[in-house]
Amino acid sequence: MKFIGVVLSTVGISVLVVYSIYYTLADFFNNATVPTIIKVVFPMVIAGMALLLTAAIREKMSGRSRFRSMSANDRASEETEANDRVVVTPIGPEAPARSARVRV
Numbered sequence: 001m002k003f004i005g006v007v008l009s010t011v012g013i014s015v016l017v018v019y020s021i022y023y024t025l026a027d028f029f030n031n032a033t034v035p036t037i038i039k040v041v042f043p044m045v046i047a048g049m050a051l052l053l054t055a056a057i058r059e060k061m062s063g064r065s066r067f068r069s070m071s072a073n074d075r076a077s078e079e080t081e082a083n084d085r086v087v088v089t090p091i092g093p094e095a096p097a098r099s100a101r102v103r104v
Contacts, residue, residue: 028042
């Protein structure tokens, strides 16, 4: 009973969403006040976002990752490679005249 309710709700919401998107886009593209450049660029942006989402999902599902074949030590060194040096300025009477450079 619960499963049937979830299925019916999901199908009903999906139909309403598709219906509203269809008529919104039909109105958008048939409206003469919308500039032609916007009518051309809008689908390009949507297609680009869909391709990026598809690529991210495919990469996640296939398990490919830059860090997958690295050991934990290699990952840590690569992640901190850009921040090799950090300037530390001690506060207090024992502070040296210049800043000390410390490797993270």
